[in-house]
Amino acid sequence: MALREIIKKGIRVPSVSISTPLKHGRSSIFAITEIARKPISTSAKNIPEFSFSSFLQGSRCRGVLAKEPLIRWFHASPELLAKRRNEEPIGLKTAKRGNKGKFRKREIGTPPVETPYMPPKPQKTTKSLQDKTIDIFEGMTIVELAKHAGEPITTLQDIVVNVGEKVTSEFDPLSIDVAELVAMEIGLNVRRIHSNEGTDIVPRAPVITVMGHVDHGKTSLLDALRQTSVAAKEAGGITQHLGAFVVGMSSGASITFLDTPGHAAFSAMRARGAAVTDIVVLVVAADDGVMPQTLEAMSHAKEANVPIVVAINKCDKPAADPERVKTQLGAEGLELEDLGGNVQVVEVSAVKKTGLDDLETALLIQAEMMDLKARIDGPAQAYVVEARLDKGRGPLATAIVKAGTLVCGQHVVVGSQWGRIRAIRDGMGKLTEQARPAMPVEIEGLKGLPMAGDDIVVVDSEERARMLSSGRKRKFDKDRLIKINEERIETLEPSEEGPKRIEMPVIVKADVQGTVQAVTDALKTMNSPQLFVNVVHVGVGSVSQSDVDLALACGACIIGFNVKCPPSSVSTAATHAGIKILIHRVIYHLLEDIGNMIVDKAPGTCETQVAGEAEVLSIFELKGRSKAKGDDVKIAGCRVMDGCVTKSSTVRLLRSGEVVFEGCCLSLKREKQDVEKVGKGNECGLVIRDWDDFQIGDVIQCMEQVIRKPKFISSESGAVRIEC
Ligand SMILES: Nc1nc2c(ncn2[C@@H]2O[C@H](COP(=O)(O)OP(=O)(O)OP(=O)(O)O)[C@@H](O)[C@H]2O)c(=O)[nH]1
Numbered sequence: 001m002a003l004r005e006i007i008k009k010g011i012r013v014p015s016v017s018i019s020t021p022l023k024h025g026r027s028s029i030f031a032i033t034e035i036a037r038k039p040i041s042t043s044a045k046n047i048p049e050f051s052f053s054s055f056l057q058g059s060r061c062r063g064v065l066a067k068e069p070l071i072r073w074f075h076a077s078p079e080l081l082a083k084r085r086n087e088e089p090i091g092l093k094t095a096k097r098g099n100k101g102k103f104r105k106r107e108i109g110t111p112p113v114e115t116p117y118m119p120p121k122p123q124k125t126t127k128s129l130q131d132k133t134i135d136i137f138e139g140m141t142i143v144e145l146a147k148h149a150g151e152p153i154t155t156l157q158d159i160v161v162n163v164g165e166k167v168t169s170e171f172d173p174l175s176i177d178v179a180e181l182v183a184m185e186i187g188l189n190v191r192r193i194h195s196n197e198g199t200d201i202v203p204r205a206p207v208i209t210v211m212g213h214v215d216h217g218k219t220s221l222l223d224a225l226r227q228t229s230v231a232a233k234e235a236g237g238i239t240q241h242l243g244a245f246v247v248g249m250s251s252g253a254s255i256t257f258l259d260t261p262g263h264a265a266f267s268a269m270r271a272r273g274a275a276v277t278d279i280v281v282l283v284v285a286a287d288d289g290v291m292p293q294t295l296e297a298m299s300h301a302k303e304a305n306v307p308i309v310v311a312i313n314k315c316d317k318p319a320a321d322p323e324r325v326k327t328q329l330g331a332e333g334l335e336l337e338d339l340g341g342n343v344q345v346v347e348v349s350a351v352k353k354t355g356l357d358d359l360e361t362a363l364l365i366q367a368e369m370m371d372l373k374a375r376i377d378g379p380a381q382a383y384v385v386e387a388r389l390d391k392g393r394g395p396l397a398t399a400i401v402k403a404g405t406l407v408c409g410q411h412v413v414v415g416s417q418w419g420r421i422r423a424i425r426d427g428m429g430k431l432t433e434q435a436r437p438a439m440p441v442e443i444e445g446l447k448g449l450p451m452a453g454d455d456i457v458v459v460d461s462e463e464r465a466r467m468l469s470s471g472r473k474r475k476f477d478k479d480r481l482i483k484i485n486e487e488r489i490e491t492l493e494p495s496e497e498g499p500k501r502i503e504m505p506v507i508v509k510a511d512v513q514g515t516v517q518a519v520t521d522a523l524k525t526m527n528s529p530q531l532f533v534n535v536v537h538v539g540v541g542s543v544s545q546s547d548v549d550l551a552l553a554c555g556a557c558i559i560g561f562n563v564k565c566p567p568s569s570v571s572t573a574a575t576h577a578g579i580k581i582l583i584h585r586v587i588y589h590l591l592e593d594i595g596n597m598i599v600d601k602a603p604g605t606c607e608t609q610v611a612g613e614a615e616v617l618s619i620f621e622l623k624g625r626s627k628a629k630g631d632d633v634k635i636a637g638c639r640v641m642d643g644c645v646t647k648s649s650t651v652r653l654l655r656s657g658e659v660v661f662e663g664c665c666l667s668l669k670r671e672k673q674d675v676e677k678v679g680k681g682n683e684c685g686l687v688i689r690d691w692d693d694f695q696i697g698d699v700i701q702c703m704e705q706v707i708r709k710p711k712f713i714s715s716e717s718g719a720v721r722i723e724c
Pocket residue numbers: 212213214215216217218219220221313314315316317348349350351352
């Protein structure tokens with residue numbers, strides 16, 4: 001849609017992304033933007049005069065770097081601009097530019113037509129740039145970037161200038177951070193490609209994630225492995241410190257385990273492109289066998305192209321049947337070594353601590369086959385495994401370095417957060433100066449809380465860190481808005497015809513960022529055309545007064561997952577405000593609770609149903625007995641076959657299965673006594689208002705109005721849904 005149309009129609013544009021080469025008429029575009037950004041009541045005359053320098057500043061913050069590129073308006077040349085001006089008289093005339101690049105005068109023509117502002121109906125975004133990911137690398141040129149991005153070189157040059165970089169030629173190498181910023185400004189996702197060439201490359205420890213069905217012993221196995229570690233034995237046992245730990249073996253080799261068992265953490269990390277895990281240990285209980293989440297874990301590993309080592313656990317149990325498990329896994333397409341494939345299987349017992357050495361050996365063999373190596377010099381490439389907020393130390397992130405060395409004091413950008421690394425601690429909680437590949441560490445010094453799977457990028461200066469972080473935040477916010485919009489549309493569309501949609505606003509608080517995400521994702525699985533679980537706010541830490549205030553403002557309930565009960569002052573405030581706080585540690589219990597709340601909250605739909613059914617066995621006629629007119633009255637002598645016949649309800653008469661009359665009951669008697677209702681198996685006399693044409697064999701049904709609430713359904717695999 002042309003800008004002129006937008007202005008005319010009064011559609012408010014949140015902000016506009018404009019990109020034009022210098023001298024190609026950006027001043028007029030800027031002026032148009034100013035009008036379009038405001039509600040239509042603003043007249044063009046209100047636009048203040050501006051100078052060339054203020055325009056440049058303006059274009060930086062509102063034009064090229066604008067947040068919502070709903071409209072892209074490229075001017076290729078002054079000729080095209082002139083042509084457009086002729087074709088689309090927008091009521092604005094471009095200022096004439098003087099020799100020194102200053103605007104002398106700007107004439108403003110016809111103000112836009114004033115029509116009331118109508119918020120635009122959310123529209124489905126077409127498969128957008130938001131979904132496009134390009135590879136970027138240190139030293140790439142603008143020409144290369146333009147080729148990857150599919151954008152004109154001049155557009156990118158302009159953005160590079162606007163992010164404060166000097167450009168002398170399109171063949172100038174860009175730093176990887178600037179390349180990312182430029183890509184984000186045009187709405188693209190990036191994948192940073194790090195070069196490994198010519199540096200010190202050494203073998204590294206494998207990084208392993210344990211997955212499997214609920215209660216098959218993932219946590220027990222991790223605990224057992226942690227205790228068998230040589231390092232643990234030497235240190236007299238490690239207190240759990242990080243979301244990852246290293247098992248040192250007597251041979252000197254080591255294995256890094258991610259202590260965030262579960263598919264949610266794995267998927268969340270993968271969704272952010274964090275290829276942290278080298279191998280998945282698939283835990284299957286020997287007595288239970290393959291279960292739904294075993295299959296889920298298998299597909300997660302397959303999709304991520306991560307090899308599996310199977311640990312058949314609970315082999316100490318009398319009901320254990322490892323052979324059956326192997327057959328089941330084989331039938332699911334896993335090519336086990338025993339069956340001629342290359343997937344290793346180890347029989348273990350986490351409780352009896354048997355088979356753990358075999359498991360470690362199997363993992364080392366798998367790692368050896370993969371020839372895992374990493375560069376140890378140069379800037380670190382690392383990922384966040386877990387993040388939490390510590391009262392005294394601020395945001396803390398458990399990280400795994402993939403390549404290079406992370407050094408204390410470096411400026412980093414972590415996801416959309418930034419900071420300067422104040423301290424690095426190893427798995428034992430000991431301060432260290434640096435972290436090398438496959439070494440889980442905790443870093444301190446970030447300004448905000450990152451998320452599991454966020455990448456850690458080392459940058460040269462605080463300025464660069466701030467700039468990259470704010471660029472990422474803008475992109476993150478924009479993508480989030482697009483996603484919310486799409487989710488709303490998806491859930492809204494089919495419900496327009498159907499029953500009214502239930503919206504359930506919730507606030508999610510959890511112990512760590514990964515859990516926040518897992519809970520949020522689990523809640524979203526409940527969404528359907530009839531239900532929208534609207535996660536209005538998320539955060540790490542226990543439920544606070546400000547959560548209660550927010551919940552009150554938006555009618556939300558508060559979920560606290562894996563957090564302590566809130567202080568009594570907060571609970572009291574919530575009770576007074578009528579805000580529900582749900583504290584849970586098991587996701588299925590939480591979903592069940594939320595499901596029940598939704599059912600309670602749902603208004604339900606009013607339905608008519610048959611409450612009782614009677615068959616006409618005989619017909620009596622009472623002469624001149626009608627109270628109103630003194631006419632004859634026909635009584636149907638009936639037997640109640642099902643349910644209950646009630647005098648106050650509406651009735652319908654069926655003959656040969658067809659409804660022939662609908663009305664109300666005038667009189668209901670049982671053995672000459674007026675009664676209100678007659679139950680199944682009993683006989684009664686029934687008079688229907690305005691109907692006396694009874695026949696033997698007719699069926700009289702009593703109808704009642706019921707409010708039907710949605711049903712909460714939870715399946716064995718733990719999935720839940722609300723059926724309206
Ligand atoms: N007999 C026996 N019991 C085990 C073994 N491993 C775990 N268990 C028991 O199985 C139950 C579940 O173990 P967890 O380690 O909590 O299982 P999980 O897979 O981490 O469970 P979720 O975190 O709920 O998915 C506990 O009661 C454990 O004591 C084992 O090797 N032998």
